[in-house]
Amino acid sequence: MTFAQQFLSATALLALSVSPALAEKVFLRANDLSMGGAESLDPLSPNRFYEVNDLIYSRLVRQDASGQPSPELATSWTPNADATEWVLTLQPGVTFHDGSAFDAADVAYSLGRIEDPALESPVAAVLGFIDRVEVVDPLTVKIVLEAPHAGLPLLLLDYRVRMIPEGAGPTIEDAPIGTGPFKVDSFDAEGSTRLVANEAYWEGRPKLDAIQFTAIPDSEARSQAMLAGQLDASSLTRDQVALYDGNPGFTVQSYPSGGWFGIVFRTDTAPFDNPKVRKALRIAVNREEMMTLMVGAGNGVVGCDTPVRFDDPFRANLDCPQDIEGAKALLAEAGYPDGIDIVLSTSDLEPGMVRFAEVYQAQVAPAGIRVTLKLEPADGYWDDVWMQAPALVTSWGERPADQILNEAWRTGSSWNESYYANAIYDQTLDQARSTLDLEAARALYVKAQEILFQESGTFIPYQENGLQVLSARVRGIDPVGEDYIRWHLVDLVE
Secondary structure, X not given: OOHHHHHHHHHHXXXXXXXXXXXXXXXXXXXXXOOOOOOEOOOOOOOEOHHHHHHHOOEOEEEOOOOOEEEOOEEEEEEXXXXXXXXXXXXXXXXXXXXXXXXXXXXXXXXXXXXOOOOOOOOHHHHOOEEEEEEEEOOEEEEEEOOOOOXXXXXXXXXXXXXXXXXXXXXXXXXXXXXXXXXXXXXXXXXXXXXXXXXXXXXXXXXXXXXXXXXXXXXXXXXXXXXXXXXXXXEOOOHHHHHOXXXXXXXXXXXXXXXXXXXXXXXXXXXXXXXXXXXXXXXXXXXXXXXHHHHOOOOEEEOOOOXXXXXXXXXXXXXXXXXXXXHHHHHHHOOOOOOEEEEEEEOOOOOOHHHHHHHHHHHHHHHOEEEEEEEOOOOOHHHHOOOOXXXXXXXXXXXXXXXXXXXXXXXXXXXXXXXXXXXHHXXXXXXXXXXXXXXXXXXHHHHHHHHXXXXXXXXXXXXXXXXXXXXXXXXXXXXXXXXXXXXXXOEEOO
């Protein structure tokens, strides 16, 4: 499908969303179809329909404005002396979309599903150390861990750890039932999906009557739909901001974020199975210059292949200047004295992904690294290309240090996209998790990040601020990332 055809198709679908038959206050959004139609309404699925799932299911713990744990369905959490057990008190009076009461049995069931091998959920790498969840009474649960972990509440912030009714796992994809502010009215990941307000939402009935999603895989098509007034919100690249400057019909927001683009080199695939090659491919880049070219000076924070957010207490502050001669020397030692040729897959799925690959291509050329770019379809990129191609552009949102370091690099994790395997790295994370002293734990998490800089298969040059644009009629969305938006407070005015 050509760009024009895709945009016209999206336009036609969105036109349906403003039909008089729908609710008066309908918020118009796009989903990126990044799973190619395999989007799942199971919150633990590797193919989760994230744009929708975040609105229909609730977590036990949410992030406050500073990214720290704050109450959602759990009102408090208390560890025992050695942090091997945590007692959570639950919010009273909460009901699921079908009217049934939310209670401790639902928590035990929802957390227990994480290690179901049939799900192949990446959350198992994050919370797989939960031994069992005990129901103390209807509004109290005890989480028993296999080893001490002082940071359990941070891990419960995971955007996939959301509550479903006890026993609902086998049917949750076809009959999604949560406690969130919206519930599913119709579902078609490749077409149009409609959510309606949960009249009995425990924090108060949403101000919106409905949220309408239309599948638009291409980021430029999403921007065109936004400019045409057919979306109420969309993410942006720095280049796209100029399209909205001075236009009273839109508000552009920038906000601090721990999100990042990266380049993954599969460590189980030649030539990337050689750690000298992998390091050469990472140190040949001028990261400060790349960040400035991509997002503009002051709109991000340079990093040395660490995924940990810049203000996370466990972030390693490393130094990684561009080293062309060092990269050449490493390649020569690895058997590539005349340089190396690689193919890098990318896509226009997310704003900036293609340009990111182009900047990388230009930056590493002086080191004899010859990059051929392969533009992959946006539709199904995460399902068909990610974790398949030998080298590809990846994208991650912010996560607490323990979560991302385990989820993306622990041996055998289902989202270990570089297929990295290092027993010392795994042991370092295990020690960090069981250490109650903050400074001792920090030293171990820093050590883990130092290991990644030396030999991992993931290039992470910087973490950028988030950018989004809202139509002028939107109220109640502060300049924050999606995880922080309180959707029941979002409103539309004419």
